Amino acid sequence: MFLRSRSSSLSFGDRQRRSRWQLPGWFWLILGGVAAGAGGVLYLQEQVLPPRLSPEDSARLTAAFGQADADRARLTAELGQKNTNLEAALAEGKALGAELAGSRAAVTRLRDDLASVIDALPPDPRGGPVAVRAARFSATGAELAYEVVLSRERATGKPLAGVMQLVVTGASTRTNETSATLKPVSISLGSQEVMRGRLPLPEGFRPQQATVKILDRPAGQLLGSRVLVVR
Numbered sequence: 001m002f003l004r005s006r007s008s009s010l011s012f013g014d015r016q017r018r019s020r021w022q023l024p025g026w027f028w029l030i031l032g033g034v035a036a037g038a039g040g041v042l043y044l045q046e047q048v049l050p051p052r053l054s055p056e057d058s059a060r061l062t063a064a065f066g067q068a069d070a071d072r073a074r075l076t077a078e079l080g081q082k083n084t085n086l087e088a089a090l091a092e093g094k095a096l097g098a099e100l101a102g103s104r105a106a107v108t109r110l111r112d113d114l115a116s117v118i119d120a121l122p123p124d125p126r127g128g129p130v131a132v133r134a135a136r137f138s139a140t141g142a143e144l145a146y147e148v149v150l151s152r153e154r155a156t157g158k159p160l161a162g163v164m165q166l167v168v169t170g171a172s173t174r175t176n177e178t179s180a181t182l183k184p185v186s187i188s189l190g191s192q193e194v195m196r197g198r199l200p201l202p203e204g205f206r207p208q209q210a211t212v213k214i215l216d217r218p219a220g221q222l223l224g225s226r227v228l229v230v231r
Contacts, residue, residue: 118151118192130160130189130214130224137210137230142203144168144182144230148195148212159188162223164195165213168230174204184218 124131133149144166152160163184171178182199201207207230214224 115192118149121149124224124226126225128214128222128224129154130162132212132214132224132226135210135212135226135228137207137228139201139207139230140198142201143198144201144207144210145198146195146210150187150189150193150195150214150224152189152191159190160223162187162189162214162216162220163218165215165218166199167211167213168201168205168207169209169211170205170207170230172202172205175202177202177205180205180207184215187214 118133121133124133126132129152131151131153133151135146135148137147138145146166148164150164164187165184166182167179168182169179180202182201185195185197185199187193187195209227210230211227212225213222215222
């Protein structure tokens with residue numbers, strides 16, 4: 001009986017030692033959860049998510065990103081430069097606008113001054129719808145330089161379209177002709193106008209006098225005329 005009792009006590013001690021090495025149930029639950037989570041992550045990486053980049057793909061992606069960033073910086077710099085150029089152009093346009101306004105004011109003053117000078121000239125003795133107020137002619141080589149001042153008293157808003165015909169008289173060293181009709185010049189006359197230019201003369205012709213004829217068209221109705229000396 002003593003032996004059985006000892007045997008029983010030994011068996012109980014052995015059970016106590018063995019129970020010390022047994023893991024609790026909650027540990028196995030955590031371990032199973034970790035394993036399931038790892039398996040889920042692997043499944044997602046392999047089956048659901050896009051494939052992971054290889055080192056070569058990652059290097060190419062990094063290079064592409066660097067190039068894109070460099071392009072972005074370059075475009076930002078270009079945009080800044082364009083904005084600077086635009087601001088400079090706007091400032092220049094503003095300055096040109098002010099200069100243009102000043103030029104227009106100067107032109108208006110000159111027109112007013114010209115109108116005052118023309119009004120002070122003697123009237124055209126022959127009258128007519130268009131008055132030849134003054135003229136100056138000079139023969140230079142084979143050309144006749146002219147400056148003719150015209151005015152129209154009853155001018156309306158629409159300019160008068162017509163032609164100026166010069167008929168010169170004088171002498172020719174080559175022929176017996178004493179007069180020459182020069183090429184007509186188109187005019188658009190408001191209330192006042194100063195015509196300037198040069199017209200070719202016949203070869204060897206020396207003009208002494210010029211008749212200014214204002215016509216509504218070539219060989220048309222006479223609107224005004226005046227005879228003046230060629231200097």
